[in-house]
Every structure is written in C-alpha cells, then in structure tokens.
Amino acid sequence: xxxxxxxxxxxxxxxxxxxxxxxxxxxxxxxxxxxxxxxxxxxxxxxxxxxxxxxxxxxxxxxxxxxxxxxxxxxxxxxxxxxxxxxxxxxxxxxxxxxxxxxxxxxxxxxxxxxxxxxxxxxxxxxxxxxxxxxxxxxxxxxxxxxxxxxxxxxxxxxxxxxxxxxxxxxxxxxxxxxxxxxxxxxxxxxxxxxxxxxxxxxxxxxxxxxxxxxxxxxxxxxxxxxxxxxxxxxxxxxxxxxxxxxxxxxxxxxxxxxxxxxxxxxxxxxxxxxxxxxxxxxxxxxxxxxxxxxxxxxxxxxxxxxxxxxxxxxxxxxxxxxxxxxxxxxxxxxxxxxxxxxxxxxxxxxxxxxxxxxxxxxxxxxxxxxxxxxxxxxxxxxxxxxxxxxxxxxxxxxxxxxxxxxxxxxxxxxxxxxxxxxxxxxxxxxxxxxxxxxxxxxxxxxxxxxxxxxxxxxxxxxxxxxxxxxxxxxxxxxxxxxxxxxxxxxxxxxxxxxxxxxxxxxxxxxxxxxxxxxxxxxxxxxxxxxxxxxxxxxxxxxxxxxxxxxxxxxxx
Amino acid sequence: xxxxxxxxxxxxxxxxxxxxxxxxxxxxxxxxxxxxxxxxxxxxxxxxxxxxxxxxxxxxxxxxxxxxxxxxxxxxxxxxxxxxxxxxxxxxxxxxxxxxxxxxxxxxxxxxxxxxxxxxxxxxxxxxxxxxxxxxxxxxxxxxxxxxxxxxxxxxxxxxxxxxxxxxxxxxxxxxxxxxxxxxxxxxxxxxxxxxxx
Numbered sequence: 104x105x106x107x108x109x110x111x112x113x114x115x116x117x118x119x120x121x122x123x124x125x126x127x128x129x130x131x132x133x134x135x136x137x138x139x140x141x142x143x144x145x146x147x148x149x150x151x152x153x154x155x156x157x158x159x160x161x162x163x164x165x166x167x168x169x170x171x172x173x174x175x176x177x178x179x180x181x182x183x184x185x186x187x188x189x190x191x192x193x194x195x196x197x198x199x200x201x202x203x204x205x206x207x208x209x210x211x212x213x214x215x216x217x218x219x220x221x222x223x224x225x226x227x228x229x230x231x232x233x234x235x236x237x238x239x240x241x242x243x244x245x246x247x248x249x250x251x252x253x254x255x256x257x258x259x260x261x262x263x264x265x266x267x268x269x270x271x272x273x274x275x276x277x278x279x280x281x282x283x284x285x286x287x288x289x290x291x292x293x294x295x296x297x298x299x300x301x302x303x304x305x306x307x308x309x310x311x312x313x314x315x316x317x318x319x320x321x322x323x324x325x326x327x328x329x330x331x332x333x334x335x336x337x338x339x340x341x342x343x344x345x346x347x348x349x350x351x352x353x354x355x356x357x358x359x360x361x362x363x364x365x366x367x368x369x370x371x372x373x374x375x376x377x378x379x380x381x382x383x384x385x386x387x388x389x390x391x392x393x394x395x396x397x398x399x400x401x402x403x404x405x406x407x408x409x410x411x412x413x414x415x416x417x418x419x420x421x422x423x424x425x426x427x428x429x430x431x432x433x434x435x436x437x438x439x440x441x442x443x444x445x446x447x448x449x450x451x452x453x454x455x456x457x458x459x460x461x462x463x464x465x466x467x468x469x470x471x472x473x474x475x476x477x478x479x480x481x482x483x484x485x486x487x488x489x490x491x492x493x494x495x496x497x498x499x500x501x502x503x504x505x506x507x508x509x510x511x512x513x514x515x516x517x518x519x520x521x522x523x524x525x526x527x528x529x530x531x532x533x534x535x536x537x538x539x540x541x542x543x544x545x546x547x548x549x550x551x552x553x554x555x556x557x558x559x560x561x562x563x564x565x566x567x568x569x570x571x572x573x574x575x576x577x578x579x580x581x582x583x584x585x586x587x588x589x590x591x592x593x594x595x596x597x598x599x600x601x602x603x604x605x606x607x608x609x610x611x612x613x614x615x616x617x618x619x620x621x622x623x624x625x626x627x628x629x630x631x632x633x634x635x636x637x638x639x640x641x642x643x644x645x646x647x648x649x650x651x652x653x654x655x656x657x658x659x660x
Numbered sequence: 661x662x663x664x665x666x667x668x669x670x671x672x673x674x675x676x677x678x679x680x681x682x683x684x685x686x687x688x689x690x691x692x693x694x695x696x697x698x699x700x701x702x703x704x705x706x707x708x709x710x711x712x713x714x715x716x717x718x719x720x721x722x723x724x725x726x727x728x729x730x731x732x733x734x735x736x737x738x739x740x741x742x743x744x745x746x747x748x749x750x751x752x753x754x755x756x757x758x759x760x761x762x763x764x765x766x767x768x769x770x771x772x773x774x775x776x777x778x779x780x781x782x783x784x785x786x787x788x789x790x791x792x793x794x795x796x797x798x799x800x801x802x803x804x805x806x807x808x809x810x811x812x813x814x815x816x817x818x819x820x821x822x823x824x825x826x827x828x829x830x831x832x833x834x835x836x837x838x839x840x841x842x843x844x845x846x847x848x849x850x851x852x853x854x855x856x857x858x
Contacts, residue, residue: 214680290687298680324691332698339796344786347702347796353711353789362698 132216133631134201137223139527141198144227145191146598151234152186155179157591164584166572176568177251182233184254185274188370189281190230192512196377197226197288199519200316202527204292206622206629207310209301209638214294222287229281236273250274253566255363256337258348258356263341272341279334282327289320289327301621303640308660310620310643311400315380318404319373325412326369333362357422364415371507372411375475376404378515379446382468385522386450388618389465390457393644393656396449403442403449410439420488421495429488436486443479447472462616463537467518470545474510478503481556499559505552509590517544517597524604525611529627532608536600544593550586554579619644681834689841692804696845699800700852703793707857710788719781722854726769727846730805733762734843737812737836745829753819759839760816763809770802794853801849804842811835 128136158179162170171179201219205212213219233250240247250270252260261271296317300309337359339345346352348359387394394400416424416432424432450472459465481503485491494500517540524532558576570576614623621638622629624646642648642656707716740755774795777783785795815835818824824832 215684218684286688286691290684290691293687294680294683297683298677300677302675320687321690324687325694328691328694329698332695335800336699336702336796339785339792345792345796346786346789347792353706353709354792355705358702358705362702365698 130220132212132220134205134213134216134219135527135629135631135633137219138198138200138202140223141194141201141226144223144230145195145198148186148190148194148230149594150598152183152191153591153594155183155186157587159183160584160587162568163570163580165581166570166577168569171568173568174251177253177566178249180566181251181253181274182249185233185250185278186230187508188254188374189278190226190233192374192508193281193285194226195516196319196374197222197285199381199523200292200319200377201288203523203622204295204313204316205299206526206625206633207313207620208296208299208304209621209634209640210295210299211633211637213291214299215291218287219291222284222291225284225287226281229277229279229284232273232280233277236270236277240270240273241268255360255367257363258354258359259350261337261341262349272338275334275337275341279331279338282331282334285323285327286331289323292316292320293324301634301637301639307398308640308643311383311394311397312377312380312620314401315376315383315404318408319376319380322369322373322376322408322411326366326373329362330366333359333366336362357419360419360422361416364418365412367418368415369408369411371504372407374512375507376407378471378512379404381515381519381522382450382471384620385464385468385518386453388522388616389460389462389468390454391460392453392457393619394449395452395455396445397643399445400449403445406442407439410435410442414439417486417488417491420491433486433488437483440479440483447476462521463532463534463541464518464522466538466541467514467521470541471511471514471518474506474514474548478506478511481506494559496564497559498563498565499556501565502552502555502559505555509548509552517541520597520601522616523622524601525615526622526627526629528605528608529611530604530606530608531611531615532604533600536596536603540593540596540600543596544590547586547589547591547593550589551583552586554582554586558583614646619646621645624649679830681831682837685834685837689837692841692845696800696848699793699797700848703797703852703857706789706793710790712788714781714783714787714790716790716794716853716858719777719783720854720858721773723769723773726766727850729762729769730766730846731843733759733766734840736762737839741829741832741836744824744832745826747826749819749825752824753816756812756816756819760809760812763805763812763839767802767805767809770798797849798853801842801845804845808839808842812839 128140131137131140158171159176162168162176162179164170201213204210236247237249238247240249247268248270250256250273252266252271252274256271256274259265261275296309296313306314336345336347340347340349346354348354348356350356383394383400414432414436416428417436420429420432450468481499485494485500485503521532521537524530558579561575561579563570563574563576570580611627613626615627616623621640624638625633638645640648642660644656648655648657736755737759740752740759743749743751743755783791783794785791812835815824815832
C-alpha cells in the first residue's frame with residue numbers, strides 16, 4: 104500500500120500520474136484521440152481475428168487433422184468473419200476518417216464531438232459483447248461459448264431450436280450496438296463535411312479523402328440500417344416468439360438472406376471506398392502530380408455507391424431465384440465494374456509520367472492497384488449466375504473476397520499507416536523494416552490467396568472442418584497455410600515497427616512527404632485545437648499554393 | 661518546408677454553410693427511413709401468409725380519430741416554432757403543450773387498440789405472422805413517438821422554466837423536423853397496415 108503511494112508520488116514528480124492520462128483518454132471528445140482509440144481498438148481485434156484465422160488454417164493444413172473439434176471450427180470461422188468486418192475494418196476506417204477529415208477540411212473538431220465519443224464507446228461495447236459470449240453464452244454459468252452460426256447467420260440456424268443458449272443473442276446484440284455506433288459516426292462525418300469546412304473549402308476543392316468518406320457515410324446510413332432492422336426482427340423471433348424467419352409458421356428464411364445481403368454487399372463498398380480515399384491521397388503525393396480526373400473520381404464513387412445498392416442478390420444465386428432476378432443482378436453486378444475501372448485508370452493516369460518515389464506507402468498502393476484489379480476480375484467471373492452456381496459456396500468465393508479484403512483493403516490500410524503515422528505520432532516509421540514488411544506480406548498474401556482459388560475450382564466447399572485425402576486438395580491447403588504463417592510474421596514485423604518507431608523513430612516534422620493537404624500544415628502530432636487560426640483555401644492543393652506562391656493552383660481553377 | 665506562413669488567399673466574401681444540427685437530423689431521418697423501409701417490406705411480404713387467424717380483415721379497425729390527432733400535431737409544432745422565432749413565448753408554450761397532448765392521445769389510441777386486440781381477439785406478437793409484423797411495425801413507430809414525446813417534454817420543461825427563447829429556435833426547429841418525420845412515417849404505416857394490408 105505504502106509502496107503504491109510512493110510510486111504514485113514519484114510518478115507525479117516525473118510527470119502526470121497515469122490515472123490522469125487514462126482518465127483524459129477515456130473521457131476525451133477530441134476527434135484525434137477518438138480516431139486513435141478507434142484504430143488501437145481495431146488493431147487489438149485484428150490480432151484476435153488473425154489468431155482465429157490461424158487456427159482455421161492449422162486445422163485445414165492436412166486432411167483428417169484434429170487440431171480443433173468441428174464445433175470449435177464453426178465458432179472460429181464465425182468469430183473470424185464477424186470480428187474482421189465489424190470490429191477491425193469498420194472501426195479502423197472510422198478511426199482514420201475521424202482523425203483526418205477535420206484536419207483536411209480545416210476544422211477544429213467534428214460537428215458533434217460528444218456524439219463522436221458516444222459512437223466510439225458503443226462500438227467498443229459491441230466488440231466486448233461479442234467476446235463476452237465466451238463467458239455468458241449459456242446464461243450465468245460462466246461456461247458460455249462463442250457464436251457458431253457463421254457471419255451471415257442464415258435462418259433457420261439462428262432460431263431457438265437450432266441455437267439454444269445465448270451465444271447467437273450476443274452476436275445479434277453486438278452487431279446491433281456497433282451498428283448504432285456506426286450510424287452515429289456517419290451522421291457526424293456527413294455533418295462535419297457539410298457544415299464545418301474552412302472558408303474557401305468548396306465541395307469542389309475538398310480533398311478526395313473527405314469526398315469519398317462522405318459517400319461512404321451516406322452508404323452507412325442506408326446500408327447498415329437494414330442489418331439493424333433485421334437484427335431487431337431476429338431478437339423478436341428469439342425472445343418474443345415472433346415468426347419473421349420461422350418457416351413453420353409461414354415465415355421465410357430467404358427474406359433474412361435478402362435483408363442481410365442488402366446490408367452485406369454495400370458493406371464491401373463501405374469498406375473499400377475509404378481505401379480508395381487513402382490511395383487517392385497517397386498516389387498523387389508519391390507521383391509528384393495532382394490527382395488525375397478529380398471530378399470523374401468523385402462521380403465514379405457516387406456511381407459505385409448507387410449501383411452497389413442494387414447488387415445484393417448476387418450472393419444468393421444458389422438459393423434459386425427466377426431468371427429475371429438472376430439477369431438483373433448479373434447485369435448490375437457487372438455494371439459496378441465500370442466506375443471501378445474508371446478509378447483504376449485514374450490512379451494509373453496519376454502515376455503516368457510522374458516522378459514516382461517508391462516509399463513504403465506508395466509500394467503498398469501499387470500492390471493495392473494490382474491486387475484489387477484481380478479481385479475485381481474474379482468478381483466479374485462470379486457475377487455471371489451460371490458460373491456462380493458452379494463456384495458458389497466453394498473456396499473460390501473465399502479466395503475472391505479475401506483478395507478484395509486483404510489484397511485491397513488491408514494493403515491500402517497499411518499504406519495509410521505508413522503515410523499518416525508520422526502525423527499521428529510525430530515519428531517516422533522505419534523505412535527498411537517497412538519494405539521487408541511489404542515484400543514478406545506480398546509473398547504470403549499471394550501464396551495464400553492465389554493458391555486458394557484452385558481447391559475452390561476443384562470443388563472444396565467453404566466451412567468444412569476437414570476433408571478426405573486424395574482429392575487433389577492436400578498440397579494446395581498446405582501451401583495456403585504456409586502463406587498464412589508468412590502473413591502472420593509480416594504483420595508481427597509491422598506491429599514491431601509501430602512500437603519501435605513510436606519510441607525511437609526519427610522526428611517527422613510537419614510535412615515529411617512534401618504533401619499538399621491541410622493536415623500537413625500543422626505540427627505532428629497536431630495540437631488539440633488543430634489550427635491556431637482557421638485557414639483559408641483557394642484551390643484543391645492549399646499547401647502547394649503556400650509553398651509555390653509564384654505559381655499557385657488557384658490560378659488554374 | 662516546415663515553416664509555411666504566407667497565406668495568399670483572401671477569405672471569400674460570403675461563406676455560409678448549412679446548420680450542422682439540421683444536417684445531422686436529416687441524416688438520422690435517412691437512416692431511420694431505411695429501418696422503417698425494411699419493416700414495411702417485411703409487413704407487405706407477409707400480408708396474407710399467416711397460417712392461422714386472426715387476420716387483419718377480421719380484427720383491425722381504422723384509427724381515424726387518433727390519426728387526425730397525430731397529423732394535426734405536425735401543424736401545431738410548426739406554428740409553435742414560428743411563434744418562438746417571433747418571440748411570442750406564450751403562444752409557443754401553448755402550442756407546444758398541445759403538440760404533446762395530441763401525441764399522447766395518439767399513443768393512448770395505440771394502447772387501446774392493442775388492448776382490444778390482445779384481450780378480445782387473442783392476437784399477440786407470437787400468434788401468427790400478422791401479429792409478429794403488425795406489432796413490430798406499429799410498435800417501432802410507437803417507440804419513435806414515445807422518444808419524440810420525451811424530447812418534446814424536456815423542451816416544455818425548459819420552456820416553463822423560461823429557458824427557451826428565440827435564440828433556441830434553430831434547435832427547436834431540428835426537433836420539429838424529427839416530429840414531422842414521425843408523422844410522415846405514420847402516413848406510410850397507416851397506408852400499409854390499414855389500407856393495403858386489408
């Protein structure tokens with residue numbers, strides 16, 4: 104007791120007591136701190152979700168493996184999917200949006216700082232509830248278990264008869280609560296972008312990151328809410344004896360699929376559009392050219408948002424819809440490829456003729472471009488209903504969407520980390536460690552997810568916990584698992600780089616990349632008030648104007 | 661490149677942006693509309709699919725009086741906020757109170773109807789698909805009316821304490837936006853449940 108007091112006193116002499124710092128972080132309404140809380144929270148869940156993926160891959164490494172039981176395997180893929188989508192990808196996007204948007208549009212904070220804190224803590228509560236299921240899933244016995252209904256939780260598997268206990272309820276409530284958090288943050292982002300811009304920051308001059316997050320937030324409002332509504336219905340079914348998804352009382356299992364995928368497919372775009380935003384900020388800076396086709400980029404994004412709201416049933420070809428529905432969803436799904444292709448050409452057009460600097464953020468962006476293209480091409484393949492009947496529910500699908508999520512979203516996220524870490528912490532990330540991370544992760548990624556297409560074509564179904572030897576899947580699965588371990592090692596290197604550079608990295612200064620958006624005009628890390636005096640902008644690249652008063656962009660707008 | 665000080669742009673003459681609370685409420689309304697859309701779709705999808713009775717045709721009675729109450733409360737809240745803008749606090753408080761009374765009457769009507777359905781016709785949320793979808797949709801709307809009434813009452817209490825003046829009229833306007841939305845949703849629910857659903 105006395106030694107504790109002594110320690111407290113010495114701490115007070117050395118600096119502020121840690122309790123006070125902790126209290127500041129817990130009660131903060133500062134958009135930068137909340138952004139960092141979002142990102143740290145997501146990184147914790149990234150490690151958890153990664154461990155779950157590792158367990159899945161060890162189990163599938165060879166035929167007739169018994170590393171985990173079938174029951175545990177079901178829980179692992181359910182928790183892996185739910186964790187990665189709702190508690191890694193979503194919060195990390197909101198974290199970056201929170202941190203960057205006010206700085207980029209010259210605002211001192213978000214429009215509703217307290218709503219911002221509330222939304223973060225809702226999301227945090229959601230993640231806690233999901234994992235609390237491990238303790239409370241069977242009531243108060245303390246011997247619960249994780250949800251095991253798959254991340255899309257099709258009816259009637261979620262009904263009381265097939266999912267006794269409370270693990271499915273924890274899954275439902277976790278998603279409901281974090282969904283409300285997402286809606287709160289999206290409202291905040293939209294209000295910030297529309298109402299908090301500094302003088303001169305017209306919509307046509309906003310950084311693309313702000314534009315794309317505006318579109319993403321609008322999509323969250325329309326696409327996350329159907330999931331919340333469906334979760335409410337599921338709760339009515341499970342707790343009040345309702346019949347929404349109860350086929351024995353005339354209810355429909357297919358309508359849950361519709362409601363889930365009305366959320367589920369736009370969700371992919373909700374996650375990838377902020378990644379488009381990162382790439383649209385990073386590629387111009389390292390190509391030393393302004394972004395090519397700014398208005399077209401905005402238009403294509405809005406176009407993607409609209410079209411992506413009418414493609415959901417391409418996840419449902421195999422349930423047997425009529426030919427009109429199949430044709431409609433095939434056509435709309437293929438149509439999404441057009442604006443997406445426009446964006447890829449615009450990024451290439453930005454790089455074309457530029458003085459490209461191959462720094463780590465740029466390398467991850469180039470990896471993103473290449474891999475996202477391939478992911479899109481396999482998507483076009485499966486948009487055709489007949490081919491999807493063949494490949495649906497196989498490892499080909501798993502390979503396709505991991506190509507989008509890991510090869511696209513995660514690569515863009517790594518780029519964002521290397522690019523904005525100096526702004527957030529004031530220290531540069533280690534460049535050579537970053538290059539090793541890039542190459543190792545690239546090799547691991549391609550080893551896992553290129554190869555994963557093959558057992559899919561050979562007929563290996565997803566979500567099986569083991570398989571018979573001699574079907575031609577054995578070697579492929581071994582290679583996939585090896586690649587997964589390489590990715591794991593690369594991610595550990597990345598975490599080590601984050602920790603090491605936070606303490607020992609070289610000082611970044613205000614503007615280490617010689618960039619053009621407003622966040623680089625303030626110190627690193629920025630003061631809590633962001634801008635001592637609210638800036639005024641006259642073009643899309645305000646810092647270019649300040650650095651080159653003899654030839655400002657504003658002259659050409 | 662770290663010390664950049666020369667501001668070259670002159671502030672534009674007029675720089676006005678939309679009121680953030682209004683934008684926030686508009687976004688909330690969009691999100692809520694999507695939730696209601698899903699419940700309405702579920703209701704319409706399950707019309708006539710109940711395996712057992714009672715059916716809507718047997719038991720539902722059109723709540724015309726209470727619908728008029730709720731819809732006219734949109735008018736009273738509109739004029740209340742107009743009066744607040746023009747600094748007429750007495751008229752504002754009177755109309756604001758009338759809005760709460762009308763909203764309360766509507767909730768009373770719903771309660772009466774549910775009581776009748778449950779005790780006279782034995783229709784509960786678990787009876788059949790009609791019960792499940794009816795109570796969910798009408799209940800979700802009723803929940804929004806209740807939430808609105810709580811917020812309206814808070815403003816009323818502040819108003820009675822003399823804390824609501826014309827300088828708060830923009831905020832009051834945001835709340836009335838929400839109340840209008842609740843009314844519009846009732847028009848949709850009314851059409852779906854009492855007109856199309858029978």
